[in-house]
Amino acid sequence: MLSLDHVSVAYDGQPAVQDASLRLDDGEVLAVLGPSGCGKSTLLRAVAGLEPCTGTVAWDGADLARVPTHKRGFALMFQDGQLFPHLTVARNVGYALRLRRRPRAEVVARVADLLDLVGLAGYADRLPGTLSGGERQRVALARSLAVEPRLLLLDEPLSALDAGLRERLAGELRDILRAAGTTALLVTHDHEEAFAVADRLAVMRAGRVVQTGAIADVWAAPTDAPTALFLGYARVLDAEPAAPILAAAGRATGTPVALRRSALHVADDGPLAGEVVAVRTTPELLRLVVRVEGVGEVDAVAGLALRAGVGDVVRMHVEGTRLAPLRGADTASLH
Ligand code: ADP
Ligand code: MG
Numbered sequence: 001m002l003s004l005d006h007v008s009v010a011y012d013g014q015p016a017v018q019d020a021s022l023r024l025d026d027g028e029v030l031a032v033l034g035p036s037g038c039g040k041s042t043l044l045r046a047v048a049g050l051e052p053c054t055g056t057v058a059w060d061g062a063d064l065a066r067v068p069t070h071k072r073g074f075a076l077m078f079q080d081g082q083l084f085p086h087l088t089v090a091r092n093v094g095y096a097l098r099l100r101r102r103p104r105a106e107v108v109a110r111v112a113d114l115l116d117l118v119g120l121a122g123y124a125d126r127l128p129g130t131l132s133g134g135e136r137q138r139v140a141l142a143r144s145l146a147v148e149p150r151l152l153l154l155d156e157p158l159s160a161l162d163a164g165l166r167e168r169l170a171g172e173l174r175d176i177l178r179a180a181g182t183t184a185l186l187v188t189h190d191h192e193e194a195f196a197v198a199d200r201l202a203v204m205r206a207g208r209v210v211q212t213g214a215i216a217d218v219w220a221a222p223t224d225a226p227t228a229l230f231l232g233y234a235r236v237l238d239a240e241p242a243a244p245i246l247a248a249a250g251r252a253t254g255t256p257v258a259l260r261r262s263a264l265h266v267a268d269d270g271p272l273a274g275e276v277v278a279v280r281t282t283p284e285l286l287r288l289v290v291r292v293e294g295v296g297e298v299d300a301v302a303g304l305a306l307r308a309g310v311g312d313v314v315r316m317h318v319e320g321t322r323l324a325p326l327r328g329a330d331t332a333s334l335h
Pocket of ligand 1: 038
C-alpha cells in the first residue's frame with residue numbers, strides 16, 4: 001500500500017505540491033486528475049523519489065525517504081514511452097530483465113506473455129519506428145510491467161495519442177492493468193482517460209488535492225464548481241456545495257439519476273421530464289444528455305442499472321435547489 005501524508009514540493013520557494021495526502025491500496029488504480037501545471041508530474045516524481053519533498057511517502061507503512069528511486073520497486077511510464085529505437089519490440093520489452101541477468105529462456109517466455117497481454121503477439125521482431133503511436137505505447141507498457149513493479153507510475157501515458165486511439169487504448173490499459181493485477185498511479189489532465197482507466201480519483205488543483213473518492217462519488221458530487229467543470233460538466237451553478245442534486249426514476253423506476261448542477265437554473269424544485277438525446281458510457285457511469293421542455297439540454301448521470309437509451313423519456317427530480325450565478329463555457333446559451 002502506498003501512502004502519502006502531507007507531501008509538499010517547492011521549486012525555488014514556489015510551492016508545486018502542497019500538503020498532499022493519498023492512499024493507494026494493492027491492486028488499485030488511482031488517477032490524479034488536474035489541469036496542466038497543477039503539480040501532477042511533480043507529485044509523481046516525489047513518489048518515485050526523483051524529487052525531494054517534505055511529508056511522508058511510505059510503502060506498507062515504511063517511510064521511503066531514504067530509499068533511492070531504483071530501490072523502490074516502482075516503474076515509471078511517460079507520455080512518449082521512450083522506447084530504444086534501435087532495439088526490436090522484444091528486446092525493448094525484455095530490456096530490464098536482461099539487465100537483471102535473468103536466464104534467456106525465462107526472458108523469452110516472459111516477453112511473449114507480455115506481448116500477448118498488450119495485444120502485440122507477432123510484433124516481437126518489429127522496430128519501434130515501424131509501429132503506430134498506440135502500438136508504441138503498448139510496448140512501453142509491456143516494458144514497464146516486465147519486472148513486475150509493485151507500483152506503476154504513469155505520467156499522461158496516452159496524451160500524445162489522437163482522440164479516437166486514446167479512448168480505445170484507455171479501455172485496453174484498464175484491462176491490461178487489471179489482468180496483471182498492477183497497482184498503479186496514473187496522472188492525467190483528461191477526465192475521460194481517468195474515468196476509463198482508474199478505480200478512484202484524486203482531483204488536484206493549484207498544487208493541492210481538492211477531492212478524492214470513487215469515480216462515481218466524485219462525479220455525482222464534485223466538491224466545487226471548478227472541479228465540476230474540470231470533470232466535464234457542461235455548465236454548473238455555483239450553488240451551496242451541499243445542495244443535493246439528486247434523483248430519480250426513468251423507465252427503471254427507483255434508479256437514482258444525478259442531475260448535474262447545470263439544470264439548477266430551473267427555478268423550482270420538483271420533477272423534470274425530458275427526452276434522452278445522447279448517451280455516453282464509461283465503465284462506471286452512464287451520462288445522459290436530456291432535452292427538457294422549456295429548459296434545453298441538461299446533463300444527467302446515472303448508475304449502470306439504468307439502461308436509458310436515446311429517445312427514452314426520463315423523469316428526474318431536482319431537490320433543494322438554490323439559484324446562483326451560472327458558470328461555464330456556454331452560459332450565454334441559457335439566457
Ligand atoms: P503538471 O504535471 O500538473 O502539468 P508539474 O508538476 O509539471 O505540473 O508542474 C507544477 C508546477 O511546478 C508548475 O508551475 C511548473 O512550472 C513547476 N515546475 C515543474 N518542474 C519544475 C522544475 N524542475 N523547476 C521549477 N519549476 C518546476
Ligand atoms: Mg505533467
